[in-house]
Amino acid sequence: MKRLRGAFTYKIAIAIILFLGFVIVGLIVVLNTITDNYNPYMDTQQAPAFKEEKDKVLTTESYLDAIEHYKELELDDMSQDEAKEENSATLISQNSEVSKSSLSSKIDAIVAEAL
Amino acid sequence: MKLFITMAILVTSIFAGKYGKVKITEKISHVLVFHKGKSINIHRIQDVKNHLTGAYAKISQPCPGRCIQPIDMKNGVETVGEVEVISFIKNKVNDHKGALIDARPQSMYNKETIPSAINIPFMLGDNKEAMSDILEVLGMEKMPKGKWNNSKALEIMVYCNGPWCQKSSKLINSLVKMGYPANKIYYYRGGFQMWKSLGLTTVKTK
Numbered sequence: 001m002k003r004l005r006g007a008f009t010y011k012i013a014i015a016i017i018l019f020l021g022f023v024i025v026g027l028i029v030v031l032n033t034i035t036d037n038y039n040p041y042m043d044t045q046q047a048p049a050f051k052e053e054k055d056k057v058l059t060t061e062s063y064l065d066a067i068e069h070y071k072e073l074e075l076d077d078m079s080q081d082e083a084k085e086e087n088s089a090t091l092i093s094q095n096s097e098v099s100k101s102s103l104s105s106k107i108d109a110i111v112a113e114a115l
Numbered sequence: 116m117k118l119f120i121t122m123a124i125l126v127t128s129i130f131a132g133k134y135g136k137v138k139i140t141e142k143i144s145h146v147l148v149f150h151k152g153k154s155i156n157i158h159r160i161q162d163v164k165n166h167l168t169g170a171y172a173k174i175s176q177p178c179p180g181r182c183i184q185p186i187d188m189k190n191g192v193e194t195v196g197e198v199e200v201i202s203f204i205k206n207k208v209n210d211h212k213g214a215l216i217d218a219r220p221q222s223m224y225n226k227e228t229i230p231s232a233i234n235i236p237f238m239l240g241d242n243k244e245a246m247s248d249i250l251e252v253l254g255m256e257k258m259p260k261g262k263w264n265n266s267k268a269l270e271i272m273v274y275c276n277g278p279w280c281q282k283s284s285k286l287i288n289s290l291v292k293m294g295y296p297a298n299k300i301y302y303y304r305g306g307f308q309m310w311k312s313l314g315l316t317t318v319k320t321k
Contacts (some may be wrong), residue, residue: 091319107252
């Protein structure tokens, strides 16, 4: 009688473990599928626009359009390169009236003599 | 007096507006300096599409010869940037308490330089007689037995072509070796290339 009861308990235990195993594996598969398909824009008004934008970027036509647009920008940059340089250098006459006692004049005289 | 003050405020306001698009710092649009007796406003080029052209637009220089210079000269000389240079010109050079020194050769100095700078070519560093005369002009006092009294030495700021130029370092080392106090010397490492790349005013001698 005891043997029968032991065997019965053993079978129930294995059945419970198997059942829990199936439940856990099932949950993992279901949750995985849900997260894979999750789209943060799914329930919002932005969803169609987001999709369209994504499709637009991926089409060859829009890619070529983007290249054309980039070329235009590049041309703009080149025209900027040709912008005339504003010369900020101010012309000073060599014979400007400078006090001979000034530091600049004294140094100039020493340098001129040494060179 | 009232008329003078009003005129000064008016002129300052006009220039502040003229150079207000591209200022030097948030608070400074221009600085009035004197170069060989002529007053000049240091400001930045107001055309934001302006590009650097000519020799100073070159970004690569052969090294050895023109190698990138360290910030710290390791001899007690302080290294400074453009804002400090402008402040030095405004507060020291304009008040005859300091001198901005261009260490490049005379031909380069005459071609284009920073307003208010004086020229002491670096190669004079080896000419003891000339350097001795220069030290006296810079406020050093000759003492017996070849010694120097540096108590009245002017504060000086030295620059040359750019961060890759060794001319400033050579001149500074010669000055320090002769007894000029290192704490009265400043090294503008960016030099003329950085000055021009920021669109700051330059002068050339006819």
